[in-house]
Amino acid sequence: MTQPSAGEPPVAPTSDRLLPLLKVATEVGSLAALLTALLYYFGWARSEAQARAFGADASVFDMSTADYLLRSIDALFIPVFLLLVASYLGIRVHRRLTGSHRVGSVREGGPEPVPSTPPRSAIRWARWLRLSWLIPVAIGIPLTMIVPVFGHITFPLWVAVGIVGTAYGATLHRVFQGRPLPSLTTVALVAALLAVTLFWTAERYATFVGGEMAVGIKAAPADELAPVAVYSVRRLNLSTDRVRETITPGPEPGYGYRYDGLFLLQRSGDKYFLLSDGWNDGLGRLIVLPDNDSIRLEFGG
Structure with a gap:
């Protein structure tokens, strides 16, 4: 060593x-x-x-x-x-x-400073x-x-x-x-x-x-969340009168049902969580839709 x-x-x-x-x-x-x-x-x-x-x-x-x-x-x-x-x-x-803080001054080679009382x-x-x-x-x-x-x-x-x-x-x-x-x-x-x-x-x-x-x-869901239009291959039978169903050709062939009056709360776990209006009147609903090819979401508007 x-x-x-x-x-x-x-x-x-x-x-x-x-x-x-x-x-x-x-x-x-x-x-x-x-x-x-x-x-x-x-x-x-x-x-x-x-x-x-x-x-x-x-x-x-x-x-x-x-x-x-x-x-x-x-x-x-x-x-x-x-x-x-x-x-x-x-x-x-x-x-x-x-x-x-220390009292006294410190000089090179001098004593260590003493802590104040x-x-x-x-x-x-x-x-x-x-x-x-x-x-x-x-x-x-x-x-x-x-x-x-x-x-x-x-x-x-x-x-x-x-x-x-x-x-x-x-x-x-x-x-x-x-x-x-x-x-x-x-x-x-x-x-x-x-x-x-x-x-x-x-x-x-x-x-x-x-x-x-x-x-x-x-x-006021419209002020807090993004509005969304939902296009579906099949009828969803949503149980609230605050969501409007329209039978119309969608943006792609096969999406024949459109639903308006929904707002996106969040997406997680391969699902969309949507809210309708009317919560203060007891008519609001939390709607869960799968994120698959049978559903198409359109934001804005």
């Missing part, structure tokens, strides 16, 4: 240099997996709420994983933006409370933060009673704030007192609780978004 020459710093083994990279890759992979699972669950909950509003179930749509992920992205822009802003502000507050205000904040578990009781429950919809959606979020605040305050208190940090078991338990509240919040928000989208579609 080659020894380093005099005056040269020792070279760390390759395994020691790879450990930090592996740690970062593991953390990034875990966050990506959690985010993917959250997006999938949000897309499913949103689709389930929307399907139930039209008298069906999300399983009927037979959507793929990519469909659920794509359906969650547009509704999560604002929540993710607010979460990133809150994370940035949290880092700034953490640095201020822990006194992470945490101010009294930081110690008081640490004590108050340990009472954050009261936040769901003091804020979440009253909001649910005063503003039911908003309170119902945000209650899991207040629970998460209570968990984070309590754990953070207890950790700060330990640091200021020179006591050991919480054990890995405690950290894992707090992380698991946060994951549960995160999915809990996503479920309630997704259900609200899906329900509101269904309300808008029911009120």
Whole structure:
């Protein structure tokens, strides 16, 4: 084994240099997996709420994983933006409370900088933060009673704030007192609780978004969905008077039946899911047609 020459710093083994990279890759992979699972669950909950509003179930749509992920992205822009802003502000507050700035100047060959002593205000904040578990009781429950919809959606979020605040305050208190940090078991338990509240919040928000989208579609499907004319080889016998049937030669030979008054909700699982008008009058229908040669769809108009 080659020894380093005099005056040269020792070279760390390759395994020691790879450990930090592996740690970062593991953390990034875990966050990506959690985010993917959250997006999938949000897309499913949103689709389930929307399907139930039209008298069906999300399983009927037979959507793929990519469909659920794509359906969650547009509704999560604002929540993710607010979460990133809150994370940035949290880092700034953490640095201020822990006194992470260094006192004194650093000179070459001089002593290492000494951490500043945490101010009294930081110690008081640490004590108050340990009472954050009261936040769901003091804020979440009253909001649910005063503003039911908003309170119902945000209650899991207040629970998460209570968990984070309590754990953070207890950790700060330990640091200021020179006591050991919480054990890995405690950290894992707090992380698991946060994951549960995160999915809990996503479920309630997704259900609200899906329900509101269904309300808008029911009120004015022509404003929310693309109109479509359906040409069929055989008579479809649609059970709603909001769809007009015309016996006429279609755009191709053999398509002798045309149906107007339908709107495309989505296509998935090799099926077309169409809506008729009249939902507010109890006359609306969700119509499922196979995507095969016996059906031809024409958009626009």
